Amino acid sequence: MSFFRMKKVVMNSLFKKPATRMYPVIPREFTSVTRGHVEMEDPEGCLACGICAKRCPADAIRVDKSKGVWEIARMQCIQCNSCVETCPKHVLVMHAEYTTPDPEKKVDTYQLHHTEPKVAQVGDFDPQMETGDAGLVCDKESCVFCGLCARNCPAEAIRVDRAEKLWEVDKDACMKCGLCIEKCPKKCLTF
Amino acid sequence: MSEAKYAIQNFELLDLLELIPKVRSLKEEGYRLVQACATRSADGTITVIYSFDLDHVLYNFKVIVPENLEMQSITDSYWSAFIYENEMRDLFGIRFHHLALDYGGHFFKVAMPRPWNPEVVQEEEKAPEAAPEERRLTREEMLEIMGSEVEE
Amino acid sequence: MGKRTIIPFGPQHPVLPEPVHLDLVLEDETVVDVIPSIGYVHRGLEKLTEVKEYTEMVYVIERVCGICSFGHGWGASAAIEGAMGIEVPERALYLRTIWHELSRIHSHLLWLGLLADAFGFDSLFMHCWRLREKVLDLFEKTTGGRVIFSVCKVGGVRKDVDSATLREIVEVLKGMAPEIRELADVFMNDSSVLNRMVGVGVLTKEEAVELGAVGPVARGSGLRQDMRLNGMGVYDRLGFEPIVEEAGDCEARCKVRIREIFQSIELIEKAAMDMPDGPIAAQVRGNVEGEFALRIEQPRGEAFYYTKGVGTKFLERMRVRTPTNQNLPSLVKMLKGCDFADVPIMVLTIDPCVSCTER
Structure with a gap:
């Protein structure tokens, strides 16, 4: 009995497609909702309000309003999507591709061109x-x-x-x- | 959903002296120890919360830890409490007497001693420890005794 | 009395990727005493609650465990909801239940694989993990994360699942069932597997109560103890009844988990069928004030959450007690008197998640 069972498994395994992928050759397919990494999509539109940094549970984001710098520590980010959800200007976007492994703790810096008071674009505020x-x-x-x-x-x-x-x-x-x-x-x- | 069992919140404040009798009577009634943990409020009082379970209903009681941070262990009744008591020792500096398995403050490897209660300087930091009389062997002591016979 | 030897087991051991250290005192080949040591990876997540807002803290608490992450997110949110008196919408409860049961399937399949690995049956291990992959894909499709979902928030859930996806989940699980049955057949009937498990590491019902065993360990010893009975989620509406095995040995614990996989599939099917329409999250306003304690049944057993707020954005205390914490004493009891060669299997059958023990 067990011989037939085993034979069935062996035959199945012989003719079935492998469950794995040829990894680097065939890239991974992400779903539309996959949370991979956060990207600053529009540095011009960012107000440097710092809400993202305040909401970040992992302290991965640092915003310096006076220097006009928006930074994200890639290795610290836990892809929880909090910053993307709270951003009042919707300049942060979650992309599907994962952050690549790195021997060093990478920090991505974005220049916001905010060094001098910028003319407001929203509504009619001063x-x-x-x-x-x-x-x-x-x-x-x-x-x-x-x-x-x-x-x-x-x-x-x-x-x-x-x-x-x-x-x-x-x-x-x-x-x-x-x-x-x-x-x-x-x-x-x-x- | 308020009638659901999980929503039943029993919190009772007990006196330190009532602790051991209460735990013994709970044991006799068939309660199971769920957990024990300490909390520290803003004014610095440390409270230990013991939780017990009977038929999927929680029963919690609190005991305020005295200022010398010394308490009686409940491991006599519930042996499995040694994990929680050693944890509280490491994180809050509460010392439990008659603890069944005492790791002597080395249960967790923490970056700073007693993260919730860093101000207190404990006995063993002041002077080398004089062994308390009633205590079973610690892990280190056991290893020492066994040391001569150890084969690896 | 034979000659006593101390064998250190762990924290690095091929059989389990978690840092638990056991000092095994042996007499010839028999274990006579065990001293467990943990604490190699203490992360201080409980302390972190004091500086993180409670709404964001949920995503950190989820990272207590990489396998039962949904349960931790749910437990933490539910404890905060309880303290704030928030009523979670029906649909969110159903979604939480579905995700929680999915993570149970994934956790048990992972555990079955590890068990097979522990007794050296590597092809079985591969097959278990191949099936687990399908569950992970479902997770990615519905939540956006494969292992850590960040989908549970205070007040409800963050993502909705449409009915087409729900149908797909049920379809995939139904397709998986025969394959899992094939694997279960090996675990329950193969003589080489049974030789390693039957009668090994017996924990009697009395001992289980005494030592406070939880989850499949308790249920494998004949205790009808399952926190899904206490009204969390929608289990009461799905006609849930815990699975209990009487023998108390490694095989019983294995059987409980295998049967729970099939039970979870049924539960998800029912939940997907009765899923009501409606909002998925309630408004959350204000700060936490007061305290709340609750328990939730994770794949590994009962987890305890206690939250205490004092009216600020930060919680004064968030206590998470994971199931392994409670099962360690039972493990020590089981190990006493066992054969040295059986130690890895016994350590595995409590499904240890040592890193969770050290928040």
Whole structure:
């Protein structure tokens, strides 16, 4: 009995296609959702707000706003996709190809061309944001306290209470990314 | 889903003196030790949480560790607690008396001593250790005794 | 009394890729005493919770283990959800259950392969891992990761699985079942395999209770103990009943795992059929305050999570107790009195994940 069983296995193995691939010759096929490595797709559009670095559970990302540098430590990155999800400007993209092995701990640096205050492209907020003296303000006259700004704030710096007609911003937490200004239906927010 | 068994949260605060009697009575009732761990709150108090299981329901109780960081081991009743107690010794510096298998603070190889409680200087760092009276052999001692016969 | 010898076993040992060290005290060829030592790879992940936001911490906690990673993500999220009182949407619970059971299949197949490797049956090892690869491909297709999924988050899951993919998962698993049955036949009926496992490393029911054995080790000793019974996920709706074997030896533990693979396939099939529509994640706002303890049944046994928040973005304590932690005492008990040549097999049948033990 066991002889026939064994024969079946042997015959199957003889004629079946191998389960493995000729690795370097035939490359691996990735799926559309494979998380391989993070790429800074559009250094021009990056605000250097640092939310990605704050959200990174592995401390792999470092953002230097004054120098206009965005860095990722490749070996430290755990491909959790947190930075890609939180980026308010969607300049980070997850690619399918894995990072290549390396004898050294590689750090990829991107220059953001942010060294001097850049003219803002989003909504109608002021380049003054770079100097940081004017925080986010809300024109309470036209505000309807819908809370859309708070819900979209990646830094969770805004608190809105409709019942109490309250609009508050935590100026330390605010990254000045301008996302709330974009989303505001009444256009009552300004920097 | 609040009626689900996992959502039942029993937390009870016990006095240090009640610990051993309580553990013994739980043992008699057929409870199984799930885990023991220590937590440290912002004000520096260290609490040990013991968790037990009976029929898929958790029962936890907490004991506040005294300032001298010395406690009674529960390995008399639950031998398997030696892992948790040695772990707490390494991470928090809590010393357990009558521990069945004492690694003497060398259970985990950590980068810094007692990561949750680094301020405390422990006995063995001040002076070479005087062997506590009631204790079974540590691994090192065992190896030493066996040393003459070791063949490799 | 024969001559006593101490044989050091590990931390580097060909049979298991994990750093556990055992001092085996032998009398002739019989093990009379064992002192386990772990702690070679302590990573301090529990300490890391104090400086990482709880929402991101889940992705770190997942990395406690490379095999039961989904379970760790689920356990950590569920503990935080419990402390915050978040109600997770139905669909997310179903998806979590499916992924968790998939990782059980993958873990058990991996373990079967390692077991075959431990008793020197290498072609069997290759076949087990060949099948496991299909499960990994399913993971990659649905979550984007092969081993670490980062798909479970506080409040729900991050990715939805459409019904076509669900059907495909069921199809692939159904296609795998006959192949796994072929392998299971070797494990359960081949005399060379049975010679190594039957009657080896017996752990009686009483000892299992006494030493707090969990997971397949406990179930192999006749304990009806499975955390899937306590209301996590949707197991109660799938008519789940744990698999129990009475013998308590290595073969019983092996049988439990083999039968669990088939059970998991059935569970996934049922879950995919009843999957409700709806959102996959609940809103998460605010900070964690309060404490919560829960357990979850991982492929290796019960894992314990305790979380305590004090109203800040960071948790004050996140405790993860992995199944191997609890099975080590049982291992020590099993090893006493066994034959020296059987030590590797016994170490393997508790399915040790030593690195998990040292968060």
